[in-house]
Structure formats: C-alpha cells, structure tokens
Amino acid sequence: KQExxxxxxxxxxxxxxxxxxxxxxxDSAIYNLQWFRQxxxxxxxxxxxIQSSQREQTSGRLNASLDKSSGRSTLYIAASQPGDSATYxxxxxxxxxxxxxxxxxxxVKP
Amino acid sequence: DTGVxxxxxxxxxxxxxxxxxxxxxxxxxNRLYWYRQTLGQGPxxxxxxxxxxxxxxxxxxxxxxxxxxPKGSFSTLEIQRTEQGDSAMYLCASSQTGNxxxxxxxxxxxxxx
Numbered sequence: 523k524q525e526x527x528x529x530x531x532x533x534x535x536x537x538x539x540x541x542x543x544x545x546x547x548x549d550s551a552i553y554n555l556q557w558f559r560q561x562x563x564x565x566x567x568x569x570x571x572i573q574s575s576q577r578e579q580t581s582g583r584l585n586a587s588l589d590k591s592s593g594r595s596t597l598y599i600a601a602s603q604p605g606d607s608a609t610y611x612x613x614x615x616x617x618x619x620x621x622x623x624x625x626x627x628x629x630v631k632p
Numbered sequence: 633d634t635g636v637x638x639x640x641x642x643x644x645x646x647x648x649x650x651x652x653x654x655x656x657x658x659x660x661x662n663r664l665y666w667y668r669q670t671l672g673q674g675p676x677x678x679x680x681x682x683x684x685x686x687x688x689x690x691x692x693x694x695x696x697x698x699x700x701x702p703k704g705s706f707s708t709l710e711i712q713r714t715e716q717g718d719s720a721m722y723l724c725a726s727s728q729t730g731n732x733x734x735x736x737x738x739x740x741x742x743x744x745x
Contacts, residue, residue, distance in 0.1 A: 566736040622674035
C-alpha cells in the first residue's frame with residue numbers, strides 16, 4: 523500500500539529565506555507526482571506536476587525534483603514571501619488516483 | 633473555462649439528515665475524483681469516475697455514501713443519515729485520462745450538528 527509522508531509538518535521562516543519541503547513515498551511505481559498549495563478553508567491549487575520520467579520542474583520561484591528510485595521529492599521555494607504562507611501538499615498518482623501526504627504548513631514571517 | 637466548481641460551499645445539517653453535493657468539472661476532463669479532508673490531514677480518496685463509469689470506491693466509504701456522474705458531466709455525492717463524523721471538507725477534482733494534472737474545486741465544507 524502506497525504511503526506518502528511529508529516532513530516537517532510545520533515550518534516557520536523569515537521572509538527572504540530559501541527553503542525546502544520534503545515528500546517521500548513507499549512505492550516507486552507512480553505515474554507522476556504533483557505539488558499543491560492550500561490556503562486555510564480553501565481548495566487545492568496545483569503548483570507543479572512532475573511525470574515519472576522527469577527529474578524536475580520549475581515555475582517561477584518554485585522548483586520541484588523527483589527521485590523515483592529513492593521515493594523522494596523536494597519542493598524548493600526561493601526568496602520566500604509572506605504570501606507563500608499556506609499548507610503545501612504532495613500527491614503521487616497510482617492506480618488512477620492521487621494519494622496525498624499530510625502536508626507541510628509553512629509560515630513566512632515579515 | 634472557470635475551473636472545477638463545487639456547490640454549495642458550506643452546508644450545515646442536523647444529524648440524521650441527507651445531504652447532496654454537486655461538482656462541475658473542467659469541461660474537457662473525463663476523470664472526476666471525490667476526496668474528503670479533515671482538519672490537519674491530507675485529502676483522503678473516496679471515489680473516482682472515468683466518464684460516467686465509477687471505477688473505484690474507497691473501502692473506507694460506508695454504504696451511506698453514494699456518488700453518481702450521469703452522462704459523464706457533473707457529479708453528485710450524497711450522504712445519507714449524516715453523522716457527526718461526516719463533518720469535513722469534501723473536495724472534487726478533475727483531470728484528463730493519463731498522466732495529467734489534476735485540478736481541484738474550492739470544496740464543500742460540511743458541518744453535522
């Protein structure tokens with residue numbers, strides 16, 4: 523059974539800092555991995571999608587990497603801003619559906 | 633395209649009542665998913681459709697839950713005889729078949745009192 527874990531559960535950083543969020547999964551037979559952002563009480567906003575054959579994807583200040591063999595992905599956020607404060611979720615696609623981690627709650631202090 | 637739309641956004645109901653939620657996916661997407669999320673947890677898979685066919689239903693889903701997607705367009709999720717433990721955010725997502733990006737709606741927040 524696929525299990526997705528995100529560490530840390532919560533993170534607080536000062537504005538301007540670069541940071542890395544971690545995601546690990548137990549079964550490497552995935553189709554893709556997707557990173558989402560969730561603001562309190564809201565739905566999920568897709569940030570980046572990495573296909574299983576890819577190693578990384580970039581969008582603006584965000585860079586996501588995927589190492590399928592080791593079952594790990596990282597989301598790198600450069601020059602963090604208070605507006606980046608949210609919960610970040612990773613999900614792997616397997617068996618036609620997305621399987622989520624529990625998320626990392628990020629707080630960026632001005 | 634306005635993205636995935638869910639209605640209502642909030643629902644408060646008394647224990648024992650039935651509730652129904654609606655999801656309108658992105659028009660060209662043939663896959664539609666339902667998830668449930670409680671505070672501090674990641675979304676939990678409930679069920680998904682490809683066109684009008686329900687391909688998988690979570691074993692965690694009791695018989696009180698039913699979902700439909702008539703004609704492969706919008707979908708409804710019904711909860712019968714609601715319980716306090718059903719209180720959660722219910723999320724809908726859609727995607728195209730294959731290794732494509734999934735897009736989520738804003739969710740329906742259910743509170744059972």
